[in-house]
Amino acid sequence: xKSIRLATAVVAAGLLAVCATAAAVGSTKKAVTxxxxxxIPGSTPAAIQQFNEQVAEFERAHPSIKVKPVEYQWTxxxxxAKLAAGTLPTVFEVPFTDARTLGDNGQLADLTxxxxxxxxxxxxxxxxxxxxxxxxxxxxxxxxxxYAQALHYNRKLFAQAGLNPNKPPRTWxxxxxxxxxxxxxxxxxxxxxxxxDDNTAGWILTTLVYTLGGRMEQGIGTRAKATVDNKQTIxxxxxxxxxxxxDNSMGANFDYGWxxxxxxxxxxxxxxxxxxxxxxxxxxxxxxxDPSIYGLAALPLAKNKKAGVLGGGxxxxxxxxxxxxxxxxxxxxxxFFYEEPLISKAQAVRNAKTLVxxxxxxxxxxxxxxxxxxxxxxxxxxxxxxxxxxxxxxxFLTDIFAQPLIPEPxxxxxxxxxxxxxxxxxxxxxxxxxxxxxxxQANSVAQQAISSGS
Amino acid sequence: xxxxxxxxxxxAALPAPRHRVRRTxxxxxxxxxLSALVFMAPMLIVFGAFSWxxxxxxxxxxxxxxxxxxxxxxVGLxxxxxxxHDPQTPIAVKNTAYFALLALVFGYPIPLAAAVLMSExxxxxxxxxALAYLPVVIPPVVAxxxxxxxxxxxxVGVFNTILGWxxxxxxxxxxxxxxxxxxxxxESTWANAGGTVIIYLAALTGVNAExxxxxxxxxxxxWQKVWRVxxxxxxxxxxxxxILQIIGTAQVFLEPFLFTSGGPANATLTVMLQxxxxxxxxxLGGDYGRATALSLMLAGFLAVFSLVYLRATRSWSTE
Numbered sequence: 169x170k171s172i173r174l175a176t177a178v179v180a181a182g183l184l185a186v187c188a189t190a191a192a193v194g195s196t197k198k199a200v201t202x203x204x205x206x207x208i209p210g211s212t213p214a215a216i217q218q219f220n221e222q223v224a225e226f227e228r229a230h231p232s233i234k235v236k237p238v239e240y241q242w243t244x245x246x247x248x249a250k251l252a253a254g255t256l257p258t259v260f261e262v263p264f265t266d267a268r269t270l271g272d273n274g275q276l277a278d279l280t281x282x283x284x285x286x287x288x289x290x291x292x293x294x295x296x297x298x299x300x301x302x303x304x305x306x307x308x309x310x311x312x313x314x315y316a317q318a319l320h321y322n323r324k325l326f327a328q329a330g331l332n333p334n335k336p337p338r339t340w341x342x343x344x345x346x347x348x349x350x351x352x353x354x355x356x357x358x359x360x361x362x363x364x365d366d367n368t369a370g371w372i373l374t375t376l377v378y379t380l381g382g383r384m385e386q387g388i389g390t391r392a393k394a395t396v397d398n399k400q401t402i403x404x405x406x407x408x409x410x411x412x413x414x415d416n417s418m419g420a421n422f423d424y425g426w427x428x429x430x431x432x433x434x435x436x437x438x439x440x441x442x443x444x445x446x447x448x449x450x451x452x453x454x455x456x457x458d459p460s461i462y463g464l465a466a467l468p469l470a471k472n473k474k475a476g477v478l479g480g481g482x483x484x485x486x487x488x489x490x491x492x493x494x495x496x497x498x499x500x501x502x503x504f505f506y507e508e509p510l511i512s513k514a515q516a517v518r519n520a521k522t523l524v525x526x527x528x529x530x531x532x533x534x535x536x537x538x539x540x541x542x543x544x545x546x547x548x549x550x551x552x553x554x555x556x557x558x559x560x561x562x563x564f565l566t567d568i569f570a571q572p573l574i575p576e577p578x579x580x581x582x583x584x585x586x587x588x589x590x591x592x593x594x595x596x597x598x599x600x601x602x603x604x605x606x607x608x609q610a611n612s613v614a615q616q617a618i619s620s621g622s
Numbered sequence: 623x624x625x626x627x628x629x630x631x632x633x634a635a636l637p638a639p640r641h642r643v644r645r646t647x648x649x650x651x652x653x654x655x656l657s658a659l660v661f662m663a664p665m666l667i668v669f670g671a672f673s674w675x676x677x678x679x680x681x682x683x684x685x686x687x688x689x690x691x692x693x694x695x696x697v698g699l700x701x702x703x704x705x706x707h708d709p710q711t712p713i714a715v716k717n718t719a720y721f722a723l724l725a726l727v728f729g730y731p732i733p734l735a736a737a738v739l740m741s742e743x744x745x746x747x748x749x750x751x752a753l754a755y756l757p758v759v760i761p762p763v764v765a766x767x768x769x770x771x772x773x774x775x776x777x778v779g780v781f782n783t784i785l786g787w788x789x790x791x792x793x794x795x796x797x798x799x800x801x802x803x804x805x806x807x808x809e810s811t812w813a814n815a816g817g818t819v820i821i822y823l824a825a826l827t828g829v830n831a832e833x834x835x836x837x838x839x840x841x842x843x844x845w846q847k848v849w850r851v852x853x854x855x856x857x858x859x860x861x862x863x864x865i866l867q868i869i870g871t872a873q874v875f876l877e878p879f880l881f882t883s884g885g886p887a888n889a890t891l892t893v894m895l896q897x898x899x900x901x902x903x904x905x906l907g908g909d910y911g912r913a914t915a916l917s918l919m920l921a922g923f924l925a926v927f928s929l930v931y932l933r934a935t936r937s938w939s940t941e
Binding site (some may be wrong): 242243244245246247248249251252253266269270273274275363364365366419420421422423582583586589590591593594596597598601609613622 | 689690692709774775776779792794796797798799882883884885886887888898901903904906907908910
């Protein structure tokens with residue numbers, strides 16, 4: 169009896185020792201947890217599901233990394249608050265306009281080493297990669313997507329107004345005429361513009377001014393000169409004034425921001441508006457747009473050598489206060505989620521399949537992050553899965569690559585936009601707004617912001 | 623017989639000589655000092671952490687150039703000077719004064735009138751009180767967002783539709799620089815009147831009914847009774863609610879922020895919204911020095927104003 173008990177005890181102890189050793193060996197690789205920006209608040213459950221599936225796929229491929237999705241939307245005020253409080257997720261997104269200054273101020277992790285190790289880093293479009301490189305030459309953010317401003321129009325309202333939905337306006341005079349027709353025949357505002365005090369009003373006004381050939385700044389850095397009160401800005405504001413007060417084709421509400429204008433458009437209450445070429449994703453994910461009403465056209469350009477389309481984009485960056493392991497994990501996530509679908513056919517197809525399975529848009533027009541050849545190649549991979557009404561976006565795709573792409577004003581971009589917000593609002597809400605006087609004042613405010621580097 | 627012999631003879635006790643107890647920490651602790659401190663500790667900690675420390679930090683930050691992400695630098699009174707010279711500051715001050723004035727002229731008498739009318743009703747007074755208080759119960763953000771939808775400027779907006787039934791409007795509400803601030807005051811009055819109504823109703827019960835009877839005997843009508851009896855009797859409460867309203871409206875933030883973000887064209891930019899813009903308006907990191915400087919200036923102004931007000935109304939109050 170005693171010997172059997174002794175033997176059992178020895179065997180049990182031995183088994184335990186083996187298990188313990190195995191467990192110890194298995195757990196020498198510690199799990200790294202990173203939080204990543206996922207979707208904007210208010211996204212549909214299907215969109216959230218799709219994101220979680222991609223997270224699961226990544227965690228399967230990298231068992232030692234745990235990814236925590238965090239709802240995220242970049243807006244000026246909330247980003248500043250989270251930055252100050254240190255509550256940004258490990259991986260987050262910033263617009264082209266801010267990355268350089270944030271990098272210079274040490275607010276973004278230095279990704280140079282990790283980025284240079286990526287096989288495709290040399291293939292990036294130089295201008296696009298430069299947006300994520302700070303003044304010391306460090307890569308602080310990698311490109312996520314680039315867009316050009318475009319004209320979104322409601323094909324159904326066009327048809328109801330007796331206009332041809334396949335022939336969107338190609339000059340500003342035609343935009344005016346079409347807007348008037350839509351208002352008269354359908355009662356809905358024919359053209360609406362963002363005019364909220366959160367920098368979107370200034371952003372769209374700058375877009376308009378670029379299409380007329382004007383510029384908001386000359387020079388770079390804190391020595392730049394603000395030129396917001398140029399001839400083309402006055403023309404643009406006069407155009408808005410005419411459409412608002414004479415034609416009355418801009419409706420009765422003038423405080424639309426980026427999200428509300430998308431909502432109102434998806435609800436079929438807007439004839440035409442300007443926003444980034446990639447907002448169709450948001451229209452589907454947050455507003456459940458009926459795809460048959462959507463049309464996309466390139467912005468009309470004036471016959472001016474300097475006329476062009478405002479281009480912008482989003483970069484993805486990493487919090488500076490992370491450990492080396494977390495930074496490496498973050499770069500792996502960036503590579504998997506943001507960059508691979510543009511570079512590797514297998515990943516692009518897998519990505520597209522997941523999106524389609526969750527009824528999320530595939531094939532929304534974006535601009536090349538690498539070169540046009542890679543862009544066309546990547547689009548060909550996902551062609552079988554495209555579920556957006558790509559034919560309705562033909563006017564944009566045909567024209568955009570011939571239009572000069574102009575980057576946003578380089579110095580203190582958001583502050584320059586903010587200085588213009590009040591001018592746009594005044595023009596739309598006050599028939600007798602003093603355009604020249606307000607522009608002069610906006611110019612001095614913008615100049616002050618530029619000179620102080622904020 | 624004198625007292626001493628009384629004592630000697632009858633053995634009555636002299637009052638015991640008073641001992642001066644030496645105050646030592648131990649005696650303080652034994653005498654209940656320690657338990658008082660223990661009971662006070664949570665309040666001290668919470669107030670210290672969430673009220674007094676932030677106030678001290680505010681004063682410190684107003685003398686620094688700081689954006690909370692880089693190291694702060696001392697700049698003396700530069701922030702105050704920058705705020706005073708900012709062209710938006712006079713606009714914000716003017717708008718805040720305008721809001722406070724509108725709220726005082728329209729929003730102050732309404733709860734009083736409602737309370738007086740309600741106190742005349744014999745039955746169902748409880749129902750009226752509950753109805754009056756209902757808007758206060760609705761979370762402020764929910765109320766503002768609802769009203770924002772109601773204030774849609776097109777002819778199919780809720781308010782414009784209702785007014786259209788009586789051939790009025792459509793009005794631009796928040797879409798006009800002239801209409802925006804009054805629209806904000808309207809919603810603010812609706813949302814906040816209920817609390818003041820309850821206070822006035824309670825105060826009215828303290829008015830002596832005989833005064834009203836005497837007034838009736840003298841031939842006073844309803845308006846005379848209100849003017850000659852009710853208001854003087856409510857003097858103390860009225861003065862307190864007035865100063866509270868002024869202090870509250872001087873710090874209005876919710877309505878301008880959610881309705882119009884300070885627009886259109888800065889027509890509803892208030893001092894608190896300006897402070898918020900300084901702190902969080904710049905996506906590259908806010909200027910907390912200017913934000914705290916303006917906060918201190920507002921707090922200082924309200925403190926001085928309150929002192930002047932209390933002094934001036936001392937003779938009018940019931941004290």
